[in-house]
Amino acid sequence: MGLATVRVGDIRSWLNQDAGDVDRRLLLIGLGLVACAVWTASTSFLHQSKYILPNPIPGVPFFGNSFQMPLEGQGPFATKLAEKTGEMYTMKFGRATWVFLNSRRVVTELLDKRAAIYSCRQNLPMANEIISAHKRLLLMPYGAPWRKQRKAMHQILNNTKQTIFLPYQDVESRALLHHYLSQPERWWEANARFSNSVIMSVTYGVRSDLGDPDLANLLRNAEQFVPYLFPGQCLIDIFPWLLKVPIPVSWQPWRWWGTRLQHATRKAYKKLLDDLLERRKLGTQKPCFMTELLDSNKDDFEAEECYYIGGTLIEAGSDTTRLTLNVALAAAVLQPDWVERTRKQLDKVCGANAERLPNFSDMDQLPLIKGVAKESLRWKPAIAETGIPHALTKDDEFEGYKLPAGAVVTYNHWAISHLDYDDPERFYPERFLDEDLNAPTKGHLGFGSGMLRPVLTRCRRVCVGNTVAWNNLLISLSRMLYCFDFKGDPNAPIDAAVRIDSTFTKAPFSISIQPRSEAHCLLIQRECADAAKMEN
Structure with missing residues (x-):
């Protein structure tokens, strides 16, 4: 009063x-x-x-194009702009300049060949500063913290360590088949459990069961986080100076939601490590990446850093595979012709009467499975429709344009996937049957923009776990397509014009999953029942 x-x-x-x-x-x-x-x-x-910026999109004073970019469906919107402007265009969000690259050619020229100055990360205030507390590797700028986390993750994700994952990928893909057989109405949860359990087994030494509350919590947090990688999503991304307003944090409404998500994310990450430490006390913890990290680097990392290293690995390892499998299933319903062509190869290698499951040793004889994996990453990009933003570290010139240091440069993922390929709406795995077939990162942008010139590996922002995700896709897709038929619901058709829904709380679309034959059903029961027992 x-x-x-x-x-x-x-x-x-x-x-x-x-x-x-x-x-x-x-x-x-x-x-x-x-x-x-x-x-x-x-x-x-x-x-x-x-500066001379490529094809500026008209906006309004102060806000620029902030009110034009939709909060959802940014990929199709950005694609329409690309159709009008060509290979590059510029948008303004407040005072931030965003340059969108709309072809693989310019992505290669800038983000790949000039990676040394194009691979830093723009500070996205909501995503990086508030939600991630500057600790998510994905959003870190180059510097000592980035190098330290990257080095730690490289211990588990480098190509020489990929054989560590193979037994887990074999077991969890068998469990996936059994879940499809026993609980087909929970197929999207089974996809998530498969991808999460592989990375959980290697990182924390435990498997994930269907309906795991920790998995559900982690994916819900990730689902809320991902939209803030897109431009113009919130007020402080448009006006970063709001973070410096000299008033108590509790009086800053633009922080409230992000702070709540940061606390929820940290709590989920912390629980993973706390559970591991409890298992160590009880003598039930198996050797894994995090036990090795704690034992060999105990003086190098604070507890908070360990939460984010482990949590980021689980988050990244869980999302890409599950969403790409969802896309492949949608394509199997909408365009089943490619399924039949792929099955001819599978039946030739594994037997037309369900003699055995496909294995990693079969992959050289299954080029279409590799094509299916790449096409699933290209067809309807499930993550980062407008790419993961890069920051230009110094002024640069390109084909008559003058780009300023500090500009955000991003690969327009949805646009490139739809404008830079022949017959882009067709799901056509054969488009990747070329000399780059065996290179997981080449021919598409599903694992990031550093797809060429391996000499620049230290600078590129290509996904460090791309080989793990690649093998996840090969073993799961080959076994799913060999064992099951996929049919749509005529009363609930899949809308392929938009991104396949990434939510975890409900099925992204309606689909019926049935064994191809009684022989395939018996094969799954014989070969996969033990793998579905989580205590094994």
Whole structure:
């Protein structure tokens, strides 16, 4: 009550001043606003006159294109702009300049060949500073913290260690088949469990069961986080200076939601490590990456860093595979012709009467499975429709354009997938049957933009776990397609014009999954039942 009285008194006192005093104050406020507007306009003009940006999209003062970019369906929207503008265009979100690359050619020229100056990360205030507390490797700029985390993850994800994952990928893909057989109505949960259990087994030494609450919690947090990798998603991404407003954090509504998600994410990451430490006390913990990290690097990492190293591995290892499998199933329903062609190879190698399951040793005889994996990553990009943003570290020139240091440069993933390929709406694995077939990162952008010139590995932002994800896809897709038929629901058709829904809380679309034959059913029961027992 006292505070309200003081405020009312202050207002009355201000209103009762002489007109001249009031006018002077209003004049000062007005002059301040005008000066601010003039300064903003002049700096913007000087900035624009110094640089030549590719195909600027008209916007409004101060906000730029912030109100044009939709909160959902950014991929199709950005693709329409690419159709009108060509290989590159520019958008403004507040004072941030975003350059969208719409062809593999310019992605290769800039993000690949000039990776040394194009591979830093733009600070996305909501995603990096608030939700991730500057600790997610995906969003870290180059520097000592990035190098330390990258080195730790490289211990488990480098190509020389990929054989560690193979037994787990074999077991978990068998469990996936058994879940399809026994609980086909939970197919999307089975996809998530498969991808999560592989990385959980290697990272924390435990498997994930169908309906695991920790998995559900982790994927819900990731689902809420991913949209903030896109441009113009919230006020502080448009006006980062709001984070520096000198008022208590509790009075900053633009922080509230992100702070809650940061606490939820940290809690989920912490629980993973706390559970491991409890198992160590009980003597039931198996050797794994995190036990090795704790034992060999105990003086190098604080507890908080360990939460994020382990949690980030689980998060990244869980999402890409499950979403790509969902895309492949949608394609199997909508365009079944490729399924039949792929099965001819599978039946030739493994037997037309369900003699045995496909194995990793068969992959050289199954080129179409590799094509299916790449096409599933290309056809309807499931993550980062407009790419993962890069930051240009110094001024650069390219084909007559002058790009400023600090500009955000991103590969327009959805646009490239739909405009840069022949017959892009067709799911056609054969498009990848070329000399790059065995290179997981080449021919598409599903694992990031660093797809060429391996000499630049230290600079590129290609997914460090791409080989793990690649093998996940090969073994799961080959076995799924060999053992099951996939049919759609005529009363609930799949809309292929939009991104396949990535939510974990419900099925992204309707599908019927049935064994191809009684022989395939018996094969699954014989070869996969033990793998589906989580205690094994």
